[in-house]
Amino acid sequence: MAEFLTDIKEIRARARQEIDKGPITSAYGADLQRVVQVCNEALATELVCVLRYKRHYYTATGIYAEPVAAEFLEHAAEEQEHADRLARRIVQLGGEPDFNPDTLTARSHAEYDSSLDLVEMIKEDLVAERIAIASYTEIVQWLGDRDVTTRRIFEDLLAQEEEHADDLKGLLERLPEAQRR
Numbered sequence: 001m002a003e004f005l006t007d008i009k010e011i012r013a014r015a016r017q018e019i020d021k022g023p024i025t026s027a028y029g030a031d032l033q034r035v036v037q038v039c040n041e042a043l044a045t046e047l048v049c050v051l052r053y054k055r056h057y058y059t060a061t062g063i064y065a066e067p068v069a070a071e072f073l074e075h076a077a078e079e080q081e082h083a084d085r086l087a088r089r090i091v092q093l094g095g096e097p098d099f100n101p102d103t104l105t106a107r108s109h110a111e112y113d114s115s116l117d118l119v120e121m122i123k124e125d126l127v128a129e130r131i132a133i134a135s136y137t138e139i140v141q142w143l144g145d146r147d148v149t150t151r152r153i154f155e156d157l158l159a160q161e162e163e164h165a166d167d168l169k170g171l172l173e174r175l176p177e178a179q180r181r
């Protein structure tokens with residue numbers, strides 16, 4: 001194991017400099033502005049996901065709608081938590097969380113969807129989850145050990161998006177053949 005070489009006096013001295021940066025110290029290894037930008041894109045993605053799941057929850061109809069709608073509602077609440085965690089982190093990093101509705105869908109990786117067919121809704125949600133999974137996987141790899149806290153947030157989000165995708169796949173499989181097409 002490599003030795004921990006940093007001089008404690010040096011760490012203390014550096015910590016006193018630039019205290020207006022809060023938790024960001026000279027040990028921060030990532031490109032701060034780019035990290036804030038990437039977090040804002042993920043925030044937009046999560047907000048669009050909240051809206052899509054809510055839309056699907058309120059408009060799901062048919063004899064199979066009830067358990068599916070319950071899943072939509074649960075996912076909407078979890079996407080909202082994801083958005084909140086990202087917004088909090090952006091502020092910690094000294095950035096501004098972008099909640100501007102005018103530019104939301106353009107900044108989001110995943111898309112909004114207003115299908116009225118239950119199976120279409122599930123498929124669109126599954127696609128959106130797969131987009132989030134692919135982009136969060138890349139973000140985790142990109143951050144590496146240069147910003148461990150932000151990486152950990154994306155790792156948590158990634159694990160939950162994988163659960164969401166698995167839930168949706170399960171729903172599709174449980175719907176009768178005729179419904180699935």
Ligand SMILES: [Fe+2]
Nearest residue numbers: 046078079082
């Ligand atoms: Fe999410």
Ligand SMILES: [Fe+2]
Nearest residue numbers: 129160161164
């Ligand atoms: Fe999700």
